[in-house]
Amino acid sequence: MSAVTVTEPVGERRQLSDRWPILLFIVRRLAAMVVMLALVSFLVFSLVHLAPGNPVDALLGQKPRTPETVAALTAQFHLDRPFLEQYAIWASGALRFDFGTAIQSGLPVMTQIASRLPVSIALGIFAFLLTMIVGVGLGILAAMRRGRTADRVTTASVVVGLSTPTFVAAILLLYVFAVLLSWFPAYGKGSGGLDTLWHLTLPAIALALGSCAYVVKHTRAAMIDVLDQDYITFARARGLSRTRILLTYSLRNALIPVITIGGVVLGGLIVGAVLVEVTFSIQGIGQLLVQSAGAKDLPVIQGVTMLIGVLIISINLCADVIYMLVDPRLRLGRR
Amino acid sequence: MNAAAATVPSASILSVTDLRVTRLDGDDLATVVSDIALEVARGESVAFVGESGSGKSVTAKSIMGLLPRALTAEGRVRLNGRDVMGLSEREWGGVRGREVGMIMQDPFTSLNPIQRCARIIGESLPRDATLDRAARREEVVRRLAEVGITDPSVADRYPFQLSGGMRQRVGIAAALARDPDLLIADEPTTALDVTTQRGILSLIKRIQQARNMSLILITHDLRVAFATCDRVYVMYAGSVVEVARSDELDREPLHPYSSALLLSEPPLDQRLRELVAIPGSVPAPDDVAGGCVFAPRCDWAREECTAGTPALREIEPGRWSACVRIAEVRADMARARDAAAQVPDQIEGPAAPPDAVIRVEVVSKTFAGARIPALNGVSVDVAEGECVGIVGESGSGKTTLARAIIGLEHISSGSIHVAGVDVSAWAKLPAGAARQVRSAVQMVFQDPYSSLNPKRSIGWTLAEAVRTHAPRTTDVKGEVARLLESVGLPAATARKRPSSLSGGMRQRVAIARALVARPRVLICDESVSALDVSVQAQILNLLHRLKREQHLGVLFITHDLAVVRQIADRVYVMNRGRVVESGPTDQIIETPADPYTVQLLKAAPRATNEWLSD
Numbered sequence: 001m002s003a004v005t006v007t008e009p010v011g012e013r014r015q016l017s018d019r020w021p022i023l024l025f026i027v028r029r030l031a032a033m034v035v036m037l038a039l040v041s042f043l044v045f046s047l048v049h050l051a052p053g054n055p056v057d058a059l060l061g062q063k064p065r066t067p068e069t070v071a072a073l074t075a076q077f078h079l080d081r082p083f084l085e086q087y088a089i090w091a092s093g094a095l096r097f098d099f100g101t102a103i104q105s106g107l108p109v110m111t112q113i114a115s116r117l118p119v120s121i122a123l124g125i126f127a128f129l130l131t132m133i134v135g136v137g138l139g140i141l142a143a144m145r146r147g148r149t150a151d152r153v154t155t156a157s158v159v160v161g162l163s164t165p166t167f168v169a170a171i172l173l174l175y176v177f178a179v180l181l182s183w184f185p186a187y188g189k190g191s192g193g194l195d196t197l198w199h200l201t202l203p204a205i206a207l208a209l210g211s212c213a214y215v216v217k218h219t220r221a222a223m224i225d226v227l228d229q230d231y232i233t234f235a236r237a238r239g240l241s242r243t244r245i246l247l248t249y250s251l252r253n254a255l256i257p258v259i260t261i262g263g264v265v266l267g268g269l270i271v272g273a274v275l276v277e278v279t280f281s282i283q284g285i286g287q288l289l290v291q292s293a294g295a296k297d298l299p300v301i302q303g304v305t306m307l308i309g310v311l312i313i314s315i316n317l318c319a320d321v322i323y324m325l326v327d328p329r330l331r332l333g334r335r
Numbered sequence: 336m337n338a339a340a341a342t343v344p345s346a347s348i349l350s351v352t353d354l355r356v357t358r359l360d361g362d363d364l365a366t367v368v369s370d371i372a373l374e375v376a377r378g379e380s381v382a383f384v385g386e387s388g389s390g391k392s393v394t395a396k397s398i399m400g401l402l403p404r405a406l407t408a409e410g411r412v413r414l415n416g417r418d419v420m421g422l423s424e425r426e427w428g429g430v431r432g433r434e435v436g437m438i439m440q441d442p443f444t445s446l447n448p449i450q451r452c453a454r455i456i457g458e459s460l461p462r463d464a465t466l467d468r469a470a471r472r473e474e475v476v477r478r479l480a481e482v483g484i485t486d487p488s489v490a491d492r493y494p495f496q497l498s499g500g501m502r503q504r505v506g507i508a509a510a511l512a513r514d515p516d517l518l519i520a521d522e523p524t525t526a527l528d529v530t531t532q533r534g535i536l537s538l539i540k541r542i543q544q545a546r547n548m549s550l551i552l553i554t555h556d557l558r559v560a561f562a563t564c565d566r567v568y569v570m571y572a573g574s575v576v577e578v579a580r581s582d583e584l585d586r587e588p589l590h591p592y593s594s595a596l597l598l599s600e601p602p603l604d605q606r607l608r609e610l611v612a613i614p615g616s617v618p619a620p621d622d623v624a625g626g627c628v629f630a631p632r633c634d635w636a637r638e639e640c641t642a643g644t645p646a647l648r649e650i651e652p653g654r655w656s657a658c659v660r661i662a663e664v665r666a667d668m669a670r671a672r673d674a675a676a677q678v679p680d681q682i683e684g685p686a687a688p689p690d691a692v693i694r695v696e697v698v699s700k701t702f703a704g705a706r707i708p709a710l711n712g713v714s715v716d717v718a719e720g721e722c723v724g725i726v727g728e729s730g731s732g733k734t735t736l737a738r739a740i741i742g743l744e745h746i747s748s749g750s751i752h753v754a755g756v757d758v759s760a761w762a763k764l765p766a767g768a769a770r771q772v773r774s775a776v777q778m779v780f781q782d783p784y785s786s787l788n789p790k791r792s793i794g795w796t797l798a799e800a801v802r803t804h805a806p807r808t809t810d811v812k813g814e815v816a817r818l819l820e821s822v823g824l825p826a827a828t829a830r831k832r833p834s835s836l837s838g839g840m841r842q843r844v845a846i847a848r849a850l851v852a853r854p855r856v857l858i859c860d861e862s863v864s865a866l867d868v869s870v871q872a873q874i875l876n877l878l879h880r881l882k883r884e885q886h887l888g889v890l891f892i893t894h895d896l897a898v899v900r901q902i903a904d905r906v907y908v909m910n911r912g913r914v915v916e917s918g919p920t921d922q923i924i925e926t927p928a929d930p931y932t933v934q935l936l937k938a939a940p941r942a943t944n945e946w947l948s949d
Contacts, residue, residue: 230444233401237439238459238509239432242424248458249447256449328449328493 139219161213263319724903794829
């Protein structure tokens, strides 16, 4: 800071500069996303060739090996072509959401995914909301009561939450609340509406437990950091109301880093869903993935993996864009 | 002990008695300040002056009920006649901002980073004012104009888009939004450049007078206090040691500490033979409890000084001192001041360096993405046995230059020779040449708190340096002791860790470490600016002695012209990456040619009212 003058020039392009960097940022990130997806798709496609034995064996799964089936598969998957050409053919299909036909069911992969996606998304959103609402709430509470009982209890629970594997939590919840107490159903996705919500409650809690602890930990740290800042003292010194200091000073500043955490958490929930869906017999994407892996149904595995990749990359992009929108220092570029 | 009560008219706005603040350290209660009594009249400006650890900031914070969690205050604080000590946070909401406001030290951290300036000021306006959008906006623009910001578009900017001085002005506007009766300014210019400091202080003083508001200015700089305030409370180790009117204190301090503090402040108008440094450092209040807090460092201390806690006594009308021996030592103190003001008979002639160890020739450096070069055609020479000063504010490029010389920055063009070796491209230097260069030039950094490894003893740190630079040394221990002695530290310091040393002692260790390589030139980058004045004088004297005795060259980088005057033979003035002026120190300071040098000189604090008014 070397400016001595009081009336330093203020850019007239403020309106433009407010919006321009964020558009540029999104365009750049989208370009990077395309590259990343290409890379992911290549790895996913290579699975067929990385699987033990020759690709035909992998694609045959449990079907009997006859000259006819081999010939059919070779033709269907273009196995007689060079590797890169096979990839190009597969990728151009994937661009049109055509991941081929599932080996087990004989249905198009996309049809299978589409039928199972809604319940998985519902479970994911449910668990995400639980994580963020409870996690951020407890984190703030712990930070504001630093060193007191509420804080100690929360901090101790965080350790338990972080060190409990999702499947252990799932089985425990299932046993206590579904088997012993019969408060919640033990399996299935329900028949829509409130029934589905009721069915998804235990799985969502099981899924949210670990990530919730993670969010509590980070929210508490961010909030404590903010509460010690000079600008909080200065706000108090000006006689601003406690509500105002809590909302526009502490919370808004503390939640900025939590947004990034939110992206990571959502990604983690998608992966964690695999175990929970199996434990609670929910016919979602995770269960499909596990079943397909068991049956070596490669086209389905490829399709689901691709989908998860797209989801995680998009979520992180969204988190970064929200981050920029909320924090003017990132949006306008700190000088 | 109601010290100042008698000195001010009865219309006092703030009255503090028996204030005591303690800190809970584990299970122990440590005293931070004790027995504080003070009085501020309506429309009066008062300064709390003291070094770090004196308790001046804690005193101010307890007046506003803003102490950090670990601190507890007891005693009586009356604001506008009402006891505010036990107010709840909700009750404080109606008092803070309206009856007493505060300006914080660091404008870079005290404004909410995600609010525009208009919101920051707007939300601070009186709660009862029901203004519509347009009226509120108009009021914000008017408030900005009051603090000298005439460009209304500043209201739409975020704090991080403004310079430090602008941010502090916005902070002042926000602190004043509810028109407080008393304004507390806690070191409001410490984080700012010298030229900005003067603008901010004269703004505060002008507003204080225009509004007939009371002001408490907290500062470590007596000159700043004298120029800004009517009365001064001198604080030391958690106690008030002297209270006096500014002009009277400037003329004749009546406490040995105030006297020593005034003397250790380097003057700008002349070069002294040697600065008067106070030996040692500021103690913790509990270590000096039960006696005069200054006794362990005082030249005049006798048994009677430590026989009991001395109370402030009125020596002359309106002049209070806590020195029990003041009547006996007053004449002695006056003689000491006269002796210290002596100018050396002749200053070592700053002859043109015959054989420069460091030769920087037309060096330029532009950082990636920057529009303005950090260094622009800079040429500097430093020889053995001379002290060369580089003066500039933040952003002048002075630190970039130092980093380029020791190979921490690549230069874009020009050349740098150290001990005859071309170091313009460090990476390409053969190992032998690099070692030769490194031992020719060593650096002492600004912050002695972060430049020493906290996990290692001082002896270990120095021994490591000895083994690196003089691997054939057989008596490493003896060498460490010799090094410590050369910087005026006892040999026992080797067993200590940095955390148990004061800032001044740490900086001595950092200098000792730099001396291991037996450098021909020492680069000191703001090496005294993080230290208290009394300690700063110790380090300046040490550097001066090393220069004289070991024929050491010193490249002294600073923002402080008065410090440069005391230590440097020649000086380069830098502004925005350029050397705007260079020559013998006395000549530059007495007859500056460049307008920027003139501006810097004008901004350097002086103990008179004119400093802020012209």
